[in-house]
Amino acid sequence: MSIGEETVSIDNTRHAPINGKTKVIVLMAWPADHIRTPTFFNALCAERGINAVMVPWAVRPEHLSDAWNGLRFVDNLAGVVLTIPHKQAAAALCDSLEDDAARLGVVNTVRRNADGTYTGRMYDGVGFVDGLRNQGVTLESQRVLLLGAGGAATAIALALARADVGALTIANRSPEKAQQLAQLIRQHAPHARVEAGSTDPRGHDIVVNATSLGLKEGDALPCDVARIEPGVVVAEVVMQPPVTPLLSAAAKRGARTHLGERMVTAQLERFVEFLLDTEVRS
Ligand SMILES: NC(=O)c1ccc[n+]([C@@H]2O[C@H](COP(=O)([O-])OP(=O)(O)OC[C@H]3O[C@@H](n4cnc5c(N)ncnc54)[C@H](OP(=O)(O)O)[C@@H]3O)[C@@H](O)[C@H]2O)c1
Structure with missing residues (x-):
């Protein structure tokens, strides 16, 4: 099940006028x-x-x-x-x-x-959190798995910590970057429970792909989708393709999927x- 409409509806036929004051x-x-x-x-x-x-x-x-x-x-x-x-x-x-x-x-x-x-x-962080909330997703007290520790993940991690999630696990291909990010977030949001951990989605209410996996054809999935439980929210940052292999596989498992483009439209x-x-x- 996708949260909200499949994709954001845009009227491509309308353009702003372009002139010397644009x-x-x-x-x-x-x-x-x-x-x-x-x-x-x-x-x-x-x-x-x-x-x-x-x-x-x-x-x-x-x-x-x-x-x-x-x-x-x-x-x-x-x-x-x-x-x-x-x-x-x-x-x-x-x-x-x-x-x-x-x-x-x-x-x-x-x-x-x-x-x-x-x-x-x-x-990016506030856009991601606003995008989820605009679709009626509750963040407070939720157990969140954040996949990735790059630029987008860094901003998202801080915004999630500020949104009072119950626990935030950060998993990354280069594990030392996940540890550094967890430490940085604890510095800026001392009340938050933030740890570096594995990519296993079991036991989480929300799974966020903030890696670039999914952008290129043939990319591996960022986590083991067979371990995602029905009803879990699976959110993307990758916008192209709009429905990534992760979202499509997670939907088949009964997850609620959230498109990457909502982060930018927000x-x-x-x-x-x-x-x-x-x-x-x-
Ligand atoms: N929807 C939006 O509004 C929005 C906004 C910003 C970004 N994005 C998208 O978010 C994605 C990440 O952007 P970014 O700026 O955070 O990039 P980045 O700083 O380069 O970070 C890339 C992340 O992906 C991981 N990664 C890359 N290749 C991998 C692989 N083969 N296996 C496992 N992990 C891999 C990296 O792990 P390592 O640390 O180990 O390299 C790192 O955690 C991009 O697809 C970008 O288009 C979307």
């Missing part, structure tokens, strides 16, 4: 083939009459700082949105970091200020407010 947001990724966020963002701008456009840029990691520094001189650039593999490197290139970005040293949303400086924030209004200084949230 604010531009660049989404940097490498590779960029899987990118879907501009479709969601541009549909929101068209719907709300906001004169802004998001475009994907495929930027190799070794060229990030050149691309980044050039953009400082583009006056109608509202900001940069970053995804795999740029979140950590971009944080180091920002002139200032706020909130979770300052705590964790990763950014996904960077505003270009009028003087050409950059201010970074990290909305962040769109925050992008608008921070990058364009425009109130849109009701």
Whole structure:
């Protein structure tokens, strides 16, 4: 059973008008083939009459700082949105970091200020938690297994700890990174029960795939799906394909599945407010 609709419904036929006053947001990724966020963002701008456009840029990691520094001189650039593999490197290139970005040293949303400086924030964690709550999933007191310890997992771990989950287990291919992440989260959320552990989903109420497994055809599953019990919520961060092999296998086991795209659609209004200084949230 999927939680909510299968995929987020987007009217692709509507576009915001593009003219000399259009604010531009660049989404940097490498590779960029899987990118879907501009479709969601541009549909929101068209719907709300906001004169802004998001475009994907495929930027190799070794060229990030050149691309980044050039953009400082583009006056109608509202900001940069970053995804795999740029979140950590971009944080180091920002002139200032706020909130979770300052705590964790990763950014996904960077505003270009009028003087050409950059201010970074990290909305992945709050977007993930909002996405689950928007679909009626309760987090308080739940036992959560988080698979992965990279940029997305780091932000999600802190947001889950703040959402008062009962216990959080972090499992990662490189186990030392799971241990470091658990320690970091305990520092920032001392009340939370957070441990590094195995990828075994048995005994958990919510399983989150925050690895990049599922993005490429033929990827292994991030955990043993046969150990997922019926009724468990299985949530993705991978957005492409929308229904990953993990979600499809978990649904067959009677799990409640949650699409990766909900994490980004829950962040769109925050992008608008921070990058364009425009109130849109009701
Ligand atoms: N839906 C959204 O809004 C949203 C937002 C952000 C990211 N994402 C998606 O989240 C995924 C992760 O992004 P990220 O920025 O966190 O990347 P990242 O920092 O590079 O982290 C990648 C994670 O995946 C693990 N991993 C990679 N290959 C693996 C393999 N073959 N076997 C087991 N584990 C493997 C890594 O383990 P090691 O530490 O051992 O390398 C690490 O934990 C990407 O697919 C990205 O597109 C989605």
